[in-house]
Amino acid sequence: MIPHRAGAAGAFALLLFATTACGGSGGSGGSGGDGELTVMMYQDSLAVVQKDAAKRFNEDHDAKAVINEVPADGYEDKLRTVMGSGQSPDVFFNWGGGSIEPYVEQEMLLPLGATLQENPEMEEAFIPSILEAGKVNDTQYGIPLRGTQPVMLFYNEQVFEDAGAEPPESWDDLLDLIDTFKDEGVTPFALGGATPWTEQMWMQYLVDRKGGHSVFQRIQNGDPEGWRDPAVLDAAETVQDLVERGAFGDNFASVSYDEGAASALLSEGKAAMHLMGSWEYSTHLADAEEFAKGDLGYTTFPALPDGEGNPQAVVGNPTNFFSVTDDGETEAEVDFLKQTYSEAYVQDMVENGEVPTTTNSEEMIEKHAPNPDFATFQYEMVRDAPTFQLSWDQALPRSVAQPMVTEIEKLFNEQVTPEEFVDNVAALQ
Numbered sequence: 001m002i003p004h005r006a007g008a009a010g011a012f013a014l015l016l017f018a019t020t021a022c023g024g025s026g027g028s029g030g031s032g033g034d035g036e037l038t039v040m041m042y043q044d045s046l047a048v049v050q051k052d053a054a055k056r057f058n059e060d061h062d063a064k065a066v067i068n069e070v071p072a073d074g075y076e077d078k079l080r081t082v083m084g085s086g087q088s089p090d091v092f093f094n095w096g097g098g099s100i101e102p103y104v105e106q107e108m109l110l111p112l113g114a115t116l117q118e119n120p121e122m123e124e125a126f127i128p129s130i131l132e133a134g135k136v137n138d139t140q141y142g143i144p145l146r147g148t149q150p151v152m153l154f155y156n157e158q159v160f161e162d163a164g165a166e167p168p169e170s171w172d173d174l175l176d177l178i179d180t181f182k183d184e185g186v187t188p189f190a191l192g193g194a195t196p197w198t199e200q201m202w203m204q205y206l207v208d209r210k211g212g213h214s215v216f217q218r219i220q221n222g223d224p225e226g227w228r229d230p231a232v233l234d235a236a237e238t239v240q241d242l243v244e245r246g247a248f249g250d251n252f253a254s255v256s257y258d259e260g261a262a263s264a265l266l267s268e269g270k271a272a273m274h275l276m277g278s279w280e281y282s283t284h285l286a287d288a289e290e291f292a293k294g295d296l297g298y299t300t301f302p303a304l305p306d307g308e309g310n311p312q313a314v315v316g317n318p319t320n321f322f323s324v325t326d327d328g329e330t331e332a333e334v335d336f337l338k339q340t341y342s343e344a345y346v347q348d349m350v351e352n353g354e355v356p357t358t359t360n361s362e363e364m365i366e367k368h369a370p371n372p373d374f375a376t377f378q379y380e381m382v383r384d385a386p387t388f389q390l391s392w393d394q395a396l397p398r399s400v401a402q403p404m405v406t407e408i409e410k411l412f413n414e415q416v417t418p419e420e421f422v423d424n425v426a427a428l429q
Contacts, residue, residue, distance in 0.1 A: 036066050037332050040079065040089035042320070043069035046146065049348040050093075053339040063332035083108060088325045090333055096134050096142045096321045097220070097395040103323075104136045110324040112140040115334055125341035129388040130357040133318035137221070142321025143337045147354025148382045151201045151316040154280050155273045156266055157297045159186055163272075167299045174302055178247045181272045187249035189242075190271035192257025196409035200392055201275050202242075203408055204315040205301045206235035212309040213387040220395045227426040231308075236411055236418035238304075243412060253413055260287060267291040275301070277316050278378050281371070282353065298374065300381060314385040317394070319357045355379050400428045 039054065041047050047069055054065040068089065070078045076099075082088055083103060094100050103109050112134075116123040123131065126144050134142030155167055163184050168174040181188040192198045207215055211231025218226035226232075242248065249271075255261045263280065265271035267288035274280065284292035303311035322340065324333050339345050343364075346356050350368040355378045362376065369375035382388065393401040404425055411421045 035063060037063045037091065037336060038089040039065055039067050039322075039336070040082070040092040041067050041069050042075050042093045043071050046352055046354065049345065049352060049354075050145065052348055053336075053342075053345050056342075056344060057336055057339055061332060061335060063330075065336055083325075088327075090327075091322050091324055091336060093145065094142065094321055094323055095390075095394050096318070097136070097390045098397050098401065099394060100141060100321075100323055101136055101397065104139075104141060108326055109141050110326040112143065112324070115337070116140060119334065119338070122338065122341070125358050127357050127359055127383050129314070129385050130318045130382065133388055133390050134321045142323050143340055144319045144357040145322045145340050146320040146357075147349055148319050148357050148378070148388075149278045149317040150314045150378065150382055150385075150388070151205065151275060151277050151301070152378070152381065153273055153275055153299050153301055154266060155297045155299065156269055156271070156291075157295045159184075159269050159272045160297070165272075167297065168302050171302050171304050175245070177272070178242075178245050182246055186269070187265060187271040188247045188273060190255070190262045190265040190274040191248040191252040191412075192255050192262035193248070193252040193409070193412060194254055195257035195262075196405050196412075197391075197393055198257050198262065198276070199239075199408050199412045200405060201277075201315065202239060203235055203411075204389060204392060205275075206238050206304070207231050208313050208315055208387075208389055209301070209304040209307045209309040209311065210234050210238075211307075213313060213389060216389055216392065216395070220390075224426050224428060227422055232425075233418055233422050236421045239411055240414060240418060243414060248412075263287065267296075278355070281374055298377060310386050312385050313387045313389070314382060315389040315391070317391055318382075318388045350375070355382070357382070359383070403428055 039050070041050050047067070051067050054067050057065045075093075079092060079094075088108070100109060122143070130144050130148060131140070134140055134144065153167070159181070160166065163180055163186070165177060165180050166173075168177055178188040204216075211229055211234075215226065215229045215231045218229070255265070257263070260283070262274065263276075263283050264287070266274045267284055281292065281296065281298075284296055300311075303309075322337060324337075341358050346358055346361060346364055347368055349356050350361075350364050353370050355365070355369075355375050361379060365375045365379055366372050389395075393405055396404065407416070407421055407424045410416045411418070416424065
């Protein structure tokens, strides 16, 4: 998934590196900690939190943390270039999952398991399901640096009130609401089908609720036969059942999320619900402030009948991560990572509208969040989740992720049968 999160999603294609696996660092943080500690950051409005952290770090250390901001549209290409040039940064921003897997395979990143063992307060500082998302092949390579962005079910409270309806607490409730809102002349669910990563969210939750977290973990771990798990076929059949019921209206394939059309359907009362990442709140706050402050409701995705998945499990974007290049761990690099759970850092995040990934942040949110009610709901949703599945298009290598999203689009458009969908994604390598 791409918008309103820290940058373009997705992993890289297979990379050919010109240097050896442990190519040299451009900074001198790896040679004693008395020079520059280079930190490569994604450039956006939230980077102010990391820049302030660097200032605090520099007040107490001989090593000087230097933030190198790279524009959003060129970040992944720039990172790939510097990682293959022998001038890699000491610490760099990433999305975890498939985005760093090529570097792990080339042994260019420092495993952080020993760091967590030697600094147990670091491990204890973060919500477990979030920290877990910083692993590749069960090895820790990332430390959370930003807020969390779960996918949740948004709804228009006024539309629900007019229909005498309540938010769904079960799958049967959800199906009943489709009929309720169709009778009211309202599209049950807004869906930006012209921006097909939005459709992926439905598949993620349906697979997770039906088969549990392990189904996609098998796929993410490199076994394409995992797509043949019965939960995937069941999810695909459920998608087409929703389409045929009219859950998304008649023209969802031409509705764009990137251009704001799907969100506008919800805020204007033309749709009752919208399954979207937590950034949807900010979208409405910017484009429909009165609606965001008065009639925007939010809840969790319901459980499926006979589903093996935990109904508290979450999908979406756990967070972004800092990883360390493997040119010799230094005290300076570890001390810089410790900034990410300091009180000043977390407060900066919250005041900038982020929902932190650190434990025991309830009071910080209540005191400093722009919208404490929404931030608290989001925080508790993530805190209580037994698992947090990274968006599929970020978790998988790009060579698989891009055609997978296309296959999901074809499934929603009924251009393939559920069985053909399973065969097609299982064939992706």
